[in-house]
Amino acid sequence: EVQLVQSGAEVKKPGESLRISCKGAGYKFTNYWISWVRQMPGKGLEWMGRIDPSNSNTDFSPSFQGHVTLSADKSISTAYLQWSSLKASDTATYYCARQVSLNWFDPWGQGTLVTVSS
């Protein structure tokens, strides 16, 4: 079964750093880009960016460029989303998703809730 398993919920303070993970299983991890999607509380889906795990090439939405970092470790089939200095406005659920043939997203990870509060 193809699946993406994300790391658990995080509670952080403003200014702290954070890295969350997304581990692929059941398929060849380097054959598919991984996208990251933000969902703020009670709101819709926002595409943040994507990474090609085979070579770590990235592509960002202008709204998120420079605010987050994407990386991947193909040896352990894991992609990462990282912040160097969190803000309260980063509070959201973050999903990773496999991009099929550079197209639609399937499957999605279960989501990681990040709460940033002083």
Next chain:
Amino acid sequence: EILLTQSPGTLSLSPGEGASLSCRASQSVATRNLAWYQQKNGQAPRLLIFGTSSRATGIPDRFSGSGSGTDFTLTIGRLEPEDFAVYYCQQYGNSPYTFGQGTKLEI
């Protein structure tokens, strides 16, 4: 950036009825580049339709997609209780990929 506008924002229907959800793009989207996702409360989104009209694996045939250019539709025939959720359209032809704001289908 391609803006997707979904309507209505909320659709109130009963089990057994049919539903029609609209997704309008700010510029033309190739039919191969439009998907629909379903998100139930507290769950991750799930792919329903890709390439405008192709159902994903395991999706019942009461779900169908259609459209072209700037106007796309998700149709659900004979609603089941488990269909009440939020539905999002997405275009993946041009970066940045964009989602509609969602249509909530409620009982």
